[in-house]
Amino acid sequence: MPLPHCLLAVFVAFLWGMSFVVIKLGVSTTPPLVLASLRFVFAALPAVLFIPRPKTGWRFIVGYGFFLGVAQFGLLFAAISLGMPASLASLVMQAQVFFTILFAALLMGERPGPHQIVGGIVACLGLILIAWPRLTGSGAVPFAMTVVAAACWGVANIISKRAGRIDMLGFVVWSSLIAPIPLMGLSLLLDGPDRVVASLLDLNVGTLAAVAYLAYPTTVFAFAIWAYLLSRHPAATVTPFALLVPVAGILGSALILGEVMRPLEAVGGAIIVLGLAINVFGLRLVGRVLPRS
Numbered sequence: 001m002p003l004p005h006c007l008l009a010v011f012v013a014f015l016w017g018m019s020f021v022v023i024k025l026g027v028s029t030t031p032p033l034v035l036a037s038l039r040f041v042f043a044a045l046p047a048v049l050f051i052p053r054p055k056t057g058w059r060f061i062v063g064y065g066f067f068l069g070v071a072q073f074g075l076l077f078a079a080i081s082l083g084m085p086a087s088l089a090s091l092v093m094q095a096q097v098f099f100t101i102l103f104a105a106l107l108m109g110e111r112p113g114p115h116q117i118v119g120g121i122v123a124c125l126g127l128i129l130i131a132w133p134r135l136t137g138s139g140a141v142p143f144a145m146t147v148v149a150a151a152c153w154g155v156a157n158i159i160s161k162r163a164g165r166i167d168m169l170g171f172v173v174w175s176s177l178i179a180p181i182p183l184m185g186l187s188l189l190l191d192g193p194d195r196v197v198a199s200l201l202d203l204n205v206g207t208l209a210a211v212a213y214l215a216y217p218t219t220v221f222a223f224a225i226w227a228y229l230l231s232r233h234p235a236a237t238v239t240p241f242a243l244l245v246p247v248a249g250i251l252g253s254a255l256i257l258g259e260v261m262r263p264l265e266a267v268g269g270a271i272i273v274l275g276l277a278i279n280v281f282g283l284r285l286v287g288r289v290l291p292r293s
Contacts, residue, residue: 001233009229009241012222017090017248019218021256023077024086026210030199032077033187035211037180040069042215044176054170060163061171064156065178068223071152074183075145084142087259090249091130091269092146097239098124099154104235107158112236116279123243123275130268157235160227168227172220236279243276 001009026035054061080089098120104110112120131143163171187196229238246269253259261269 001229001237005229005233006241008225009238010244012225013241013244014248015217015222016242017245017250018252019214020080020086020090020245020249021252022210022213022218023080023089024253024257026207026214027077027081029204030207031187031191031195032081033074033183033190034196034199035207035214036069036073036077037183037187038211039073039214039219040065040176040179040183042211043219044173044180047173047220048177051170051173052167053174054163054166054168056163056166056171060159061175062178064159064163064171065175066182067152067159068156069176069179070182070186072149072156073179074186075149075152079142079145079149082142082145083138084146085253085259086257087246087250087253087261088130088265089146090253091246091265091272092127092143093150093153094123094243094245094272095127095147095150096153096157097242099151100157100239101236103154103158104161108161108235110234110236116236116240119240119275119277119279121275122278123240123272126268126271126275128268129271130265133262133264157226157230157239161230161235163227163231165231168231169220169224171227172224176219240276240279243272243279246272 023035030038076089076093080086084092101110101112101116101120105112160168160171184196226238250261250269254261
């Protein structure tokens with residue numbers, strides 16, 4: 001990718017990394033699915049009144065809104081509410097890179113290069129190293145939910161690619177209309193009407209600030225830029241930049257939430273970043289190392 005697009009991808013990764021900290025703070029006072037629903041209400045309104053509907057089929061708008069809003073974020077918010085640390089969630093969610101590359105290869109015929117395959121394997125080893133101690137006990141369910149959420153993110157990435165080169169800001173805004181009602185309905189079913197109504201009546205400044213951050217910088221702006229990059233570059237080139245999300249997530253969790261990374265988790269995080277470096281710069285590094293004929 002050209003340098004400006006690389007810088008945009010890095011900035012998006014920072015916004016997403018910090019969003020895990022905001023989610024952790026938000027679900028401490030608000031039911032997770034209510035918080036997720038409000039995120040997409042704010043993302044859609046009032047912007048949908050001023051931004052034209054993107055010139056693509058409704059199936060893409062509905063599909064993206066469902067897999068990104070209802071499936072991915074519904075599962076992620078619930079997993080963090082059930083005890084998934086924000087720092088670890090920011091790491092595990094990057095499995096979406098591998099799901100996206102896999103789905104792009106199977107459904108769109110995009111073939112990753114050898115260096116991208118090696119980088120993906122290295123990063124996957126880092127994720128496994130982090131996940132291994134949490135595969136049993138109370139942490140198993142939130143971990144599994146986060147992995148499924150990452151797979152749903154991968155599906156959403158493919159849908160945005162299939163939608164074509166359209167107005168991605170409009171695509172994100174209009175698809176945000178899909179998520180609020182299903183998320184609120186699930187919260188009414190799982191949390192009960194009394195808790196949902198009480199949480200909506202007791203919204204404070206902190207919760208509204210969390211919703212605003214999750215709706216505008218990390219949803220409207222970040223996902224519009226991400227979808228824009230995916231529409232112009234192969235998935236195997238764009239999605240590895242999301243592996244930088246844990247860097248911001250871990251730093252923010254340590255500074256704001258006081259979460260401490262275990263030594264094994266720190267090593268796994270370093271391996272993930274190494275996988276990103278191989279994935280993005282592999283061919284250039286190989287070209288410098290190999291002698292020229």
